[in-house]
Amino acid sequence: MTIKDLELRRATEHDADAAAELYLSSFAAALPTVRLAHSPEEVRGWFRHVVVPQLETWVARTPEGEPAGLLVLDGGSLEQLYLAPHWRGRGLGDRLVELAKSLRPAGLELWTFQVNGPAQRFYQRHGFVEAERTDGSRNEEREPDLRYVWTPPVA
Template identity: 65%
Template sequence: MSTWRTRLHPETTTLRRAEPADALPAAEVWLRSFAAALPTVRRAHDDDGVRGWFTHVVVPHHETWVAVEEDGAVTGLLVLDGGELDQLYVDPDRQGRGLGGRLLALAKELRPDGLDLWTFQVNARARAFYERHGFVATEWTDGARNEEREPDVRYTWRPTV
């Protein structure tokens, strides 16, 4: 099993591939984070739909990593789908401690040729985070292609040569 260890204040967090038992805790992180970061965005699926999606689609069929505290609590998640960073969420209580940056560093290490991602235009905090980490906005849309129908922006990261 692949793991990464990182020091956060003061607990120890391990980044590892998600296992089936991590699906529901990861879904809960997603739900809390989405609610905190995007209170004005209409969710396309209810809580149970999100939990089912993590249980039956995300964890079993996508490269999913979780941040796990010493007590076993899942506090962050990263989902990669080919060269796409599909999901990156950190529990609101753990934000601002470097965990998102460590998850993003893991994604860059796993995809050294580059990454693409989408985020909502209203998510100024996420946009600033990705821009600080070398991502560049490459496409802006009106949201017609996403389930939430929320204007979004595509970001791209390519390693410097």
């Protein structure tokens, strides 16, 4: 199966639990040294009551309905971009970040943890530039992080 086989659409309330599970499994695989700030049940509630109903949430699903990727936008902020671990390195992240750029043509910003080298390389490859480093005192995980900004090229 390739990314062309995936359905990419806005999430509905029926996607919230699967999106939360994808977030949890992806977070654990990509960030094993970063503590999860909330219990899995709290994360599931956050997806049900905040992420899916209040933010612009997109899901990528296989024809069988399995979640493969998740993109969450809040205004000009790319809040979440997570892939099921077995979908990493197959082009789905590229597809999701290109969707985000098309939906926010004026520009985007995002945060990623300093320990997440693969995410930093990914976002830099997509034209995001480091704008700020922090010691993590402002995030719930208390993990040093980076803010990246993407500004579209001038035509």
